[in-house]
Amino acid sequence: MKLVIDANIPAAEHCFGHFGTLTRVPGREINAAHLRDADALIVRSITQVNDKLLADSPVRFVGTCTIGTDHIDQAALAQRNIDFASAPGCNAEAVVDYVLSSLLTLAERDGWLLRERTVGIVGVGNVGSRLQVRLTAMGVATLACDPPRADEEGQAGFHSLDALIERCDVLCLHTPLTREGPHATYQLLNAQRIGELAPGSVLLNAGRGDCVDGLALRSRLSGKGDITAVLDVWEAEPAIDAGLRDLVALATPHIAGHSLDGKLRGTWMIQQALARHCGQPSEFTFADICPPPALASLHLQHALPPEDALRLCMRAVYDVRRDHDALQRQTQHHGMHKGFDDCRANYPLRREFATLNVQLSGEAIALEGLLRGAGFPCSHSEDF
Ligand SMILES: NC(=O)C1=CN([C@@H]2O[C@H](COP(=O)(O)OP(=O)(O)OC[C@H]3O[C@@H](n4cnc5c(N)ncnc54)[C@H](O)[C@@H]3O)[C@@H](O)[C@H]2O)C=CC1
Numbered sequence: 001m002k003l004v005i006d007a008n009i010p011a012a013e014h015c016f017g018h019f020g021t022l023t024r025v026p027g028r029e030i031n032a033a034h035l036r037d038a039d040a041l042i043v044r045s046i047t048q049v050n051d052k053l054l055a056d057s058p059v060r061f062v063g064t065c066t067i068g069t070d071h072i073d074q075a076a077l078a079q080r081n082i083d084f085a086s087a088p089g090c091n092a093e094a095v096v097d098y099v100l101s102s103l104l105t106l107a108e109r110d111g112w113l114l115r116e117r118t119v120g121i122v123g124v125g126n127v128g129s130r131l132q133v134r135l136t137a138m139g140v141a142t143l144a145c146d147p148p149r150a151d152e153e154g155q156a157g158f159h160s161l162d163a164l165i166e167r168c169d170v171l172c173l174h175t176p177l178t179r180e181g182p183h184a185t186y187q188l189l190n191a192q193r194i195g196e197l198a199p200g201s202v203l204l205n206a207g208r209g210d211c212v213d214g215l216a217l218r219s220r221l222s223g224k225g226d227i228t229a230v231l232d233v234w235e236a237e238p239a240i241d242a243g244l245r246d247l248v249a250l251a252t253p254h255i256a257g258h259s260l261d262g263k264l265r266g267t268w269m270i271q272q273a274l275a276r277h278c279g280q281p282s283e284f285t286f287a288d289i290c291p292p293p294a295l296a297s298l299h300l301q302h303a304l305p306p307e308d309a310l311r312l313c314m315r316a317v318y319d320v321r322r323d324h325d326a327l328q329r330q331t332q333h334h335g336m337h338k339g340f341d342d343c344r345a346n347y348p349l350r351r352e353f354a355t356l357n358v359q360l361s362g363e364a365i366a367l368e369g370l371l372r373g374a375g376f377p378c379s380h381s382e383d384f
């Protein structure tokens with residue numbers, strides 16, 4: 001079997017080598033010529049998989065090691081009888097880590113407390129529901145908006161987007177990009193809704209760039225300048241709008257889900273799907289390919305203000321400011337397209353909160369509920 005695979009997929013040889021010959025190509029460069037004699041195509045989110053790409057190809061399986069599928073023309077695949085798999089939820093925990101890191105960083109910078117804010121979650125699927133669970137466990141009020149789920153499950157527990165805009169201090173977008181249907185998300189946050197955001201509110205988008213009208217956001221930020229934005233995803237990636245980048249409090253290059261754990265989980269899920277496609281048993285578990293973290297535990301032994309304790313643990317694992325600084329630096333030196341993609345291709349090793357065990361003793365034991373809620377496994381230690 002011949003496989004064409006995005007060069008930026010970790011553990012590719014380990015997961016796919018036993019299926020046949022691998023040709024590794026940077027995701028944005030994969031073209032029809034690469035697929036002329038390929039049997040399977042394995043991508044991440046930056047390869048547009050459509051009729052044009054598949055026109056002369058014998059490919060029978062396409063897998064994307066990502067949650068999002070808006071880069072895949074699934075109708076074109078179905079028409080050609082090509083088996084398709086994505087990796088739902090693979091990096092959802094990493095996105096939640098990103099959101100918490102961002103909100104706690106802004107809270108510190110601007111002098112507010114997350115537990116005193118109401119967070120609106122738009123799109124309550126794998127990412128949004130995990131975010132809601134963690135925030136609730138941390139004592140933070142949340143409101144959920146998910147009209148497709150509300151249609152299916154009933155309205156209880158769901159609110160309209162307009163209600164969230166009216167009632168929330170923070171709005172987090174975790175919707176897929178869809179352009180058709182009653183709940184299409186293309187420019188869900190349009191100029192009118194951006195205009196309605198209350199002064200002092202925070203808008204965070206870690207779904208897809210096209211769900212927010214970037215021009216309207218730019219004009220609100222540069223005009224009144226009375227809201228704060230966090231953007232991980234952008235219109236026209238990788239050639240993002242420099243003006244908007246400069247106005248956004250935390251600007252990152254589509255890396256919210258880029259934990260090693262999340263990427264490996266995506267690779268592993270697609271390896272399983274390819275094994276099913278080939279009628280082969282899957283040969284290894286996720287634990288076989290996921291290495292132990294370099295930092296496995298830390299010990300807190302004295303009382304700390306709760307959000308300081310959270311930031312301490314969080315930054316031992318992941319600090320969103322590093323990704324913000326890298327995007328500024330790389331795009332200023334290399335231009336938008338190259339700078340944005342370089343940050344992603346050379347992304348430093350990042351693990352998830354769940355890989356850090358927080359040992360607690362003395363007065364710090366009182367922090368257990370909060371830290372567990374935020375996603376850190378905790379244990380008690382009397383050894384120090
Ligand atoms: N920034 C990043 O690195 C990452 C971004 N993503 C993006 O986040 C999106 C969401 O991820 P998951 O939660 O795992 O997907 P999911 O498919 O589990 O959940 C998406 C939810 O959004 C809801 N939804 C659809 N249209 C809506 C609308 N108009 N208003 C409100 N809710 C709506 C759906 O009903 C569903 O519950 C992905 O589709 C992907 O585009 C995912 C992973 C990483």
Ligand SMILES: O=C(O)C(=O)[C@H](O)COP(=O)(O)O
Pocket residue numbers: 044045046065066067068069091254256257258344
């Ligand atoms: O899973 C998704 O959906 C994502 O957006 C990915 O985490 C983004 O990763 P890349 O494929 O863009 O590296």
